[in-house]
Amino acid sequence: MxxxxxxxxxxxxxxxxxxxxxxxxxxxxxxxxxxxxxxxFALTVQALQAEVAELIGRPMALTRGGDEEPDQTMTVTFSTDSVSIMVTVGPAGDGTARVDGWLTCEADEVQLARPDGTSETAAVREGRFVFAAVPTGPAYLVVHPPGERTVITPTFTL
Amino acid sequence: MLTDDEPDVGLADDPPSLGDRAGACFHRYREGQDQALGELVDLATPLLWNVARAHGCDREQAEDVVQDVWIRLVDRAADIRDSGAVLGWLVVSVKRESWRTARVSRRTTYDPTGTVDPGETEPGPEVATILTERQQLLWGAVNELSERCRQLLRIVAFCDRPDYDEISAALSMPRGSIGPTRGRCLDKLRQSLAADERWEDR
Incomplete structure (x- = not known):
């Protein structure tokens, strides 16, 4: 050849x-x-024509390295002009974590997406959503408020 | 030294090259499998980074250029007729964008080294702490080569052999000429290392 x-x-x-x-x-x-x-992440934002929410609380969540023991519950808040999303992540210690979230906008579901392109979906009930046991690692949330621009959070570590 | 135990270079059952794998991912992406785009990004980004760095971008610029070219790929996915050509498209795009970016920044900042690479990877005291002795000798010898050779070898080192079509496109050389040039660059490198008594072939 x-x-x-x-x-x-x-x-x-x-x-x-x-x-x-x-x-x-x-x-x-x-x-x-x-x-x-x-x-x-940039490609996802572009594909969804999404608005990227800003991290409001706990910037440590973004810089936390993989070496640290992820055994503590942490709470982070993301915000755009129209939406706030608060999530509490509680690692179970077995490679999974529980994610409890609250939303200030109308939405039927929230997507928990991974850099590798996979994602899971949770239903939103009265502004609340739960991912009971999801693998730990980097992830971000995607919310599609009806009639509004899609909102996407920066990547954080579960 | 060639022995019977060692595989010959260039057999027909070679594993798929970077270019082949990139083409397969892009094909799947265009068939609607969004995840394949992520796989393509993982595969090709290190090569693209090196193309940008070899064409005069500093680390920050290289990161921006690579990211912009990926966005452009998605915007213009329909313009690429043959999925198998995607790696070449990416490499050429990064090269062009790198030149443009580096030219603009050269106009605004003075680069005292005058090299294509703004100094950061020149042998310096920090090199000794990062590299093994063997790597230091090699890097020293590479830096003695012409700019063209440094560029070419850096990029070739991140490609698989069957992908030289893409490299020749990236470096704007007619296809047939990349071989002899590559051969000359490698010959010079080998001569220079052979003349160094600290160097041992492994």
Whole structure:
């Protein structure tokens, strides 16, 4: 295949040098680890033509690393001009978490979405929604208020 | 050294290349599987990052350029006739946008190194703490090469071999010419390393 393009074939030494170079560049000037997830989030916002809610309370929720024991319940609030969403996340300690949420707008359901594109849906009853046991990890909420712009929260860690 | 135990380079049963896998994801995305777009982002973003960095963007600019090009891909998904060409489309788009971005910033900020890469990855004291000795020797030798070679090798290192069509497009070279150029760059690198007694082939 390379011959028909007039390419000199690579030998073993070339291949190893390129491998070494790749590892070297990855150490010295790595692609930021969060970049693919940020790209995916931007694409979701664009696809939904959504309004991104602002994180109001507990900015620690966004910066909390994976190393820390996620054993504490945390509460975060997200807000746009028209909607506030408050969520309390209580890790169960078995790799799942319970998410209790409250909404200030009309909506039939709330979506809990993941950077990998999967999502789960919970019904909203009187402004309240619950995800009883969802896998821990990065996630964001998507709300479709009828007749209004879709609202999406920044990614937070369950 | 080639032995019978080691697989030959370029067999027909090679695993699918980055370009093939990217094309398959894009095809699935266009068939309506939204998740495939996320897989495509995971696959191609590291290469695109390196294309942007090799074309003069600083880290922040590279991040913006890569993100903008992804958004554009979704906007213009219909314009790409062949799903298999998506990696080439992304690489070319990132290269063009990187040039544009880097040119604008060069006009507004003085870059004392005068290199395509604004200094951040030049060998410096911090390199010794991040890299193994072998990597330091290699990086030193790479930085002795021409700008063209540095660009080419950095990008080739993040591609799979069957994807050179995409690379040649990215670097605006006629398809046949990437091989000899790549060969020359690698030859120079090997000569320079061979002349260094601290370097050992592994």
């Amino acid at each position: 390379s011959d028909e393009l007039g390419l000199a074939p690579l030998d073993e030494v070339d291949m190893r040098l390129l491998e070494d170079l790749r590892e070297t560049v990855d150490r010295l000037d790595p692609c930021p680890a969060g970049l693919p997830d940020r790209v995916k």
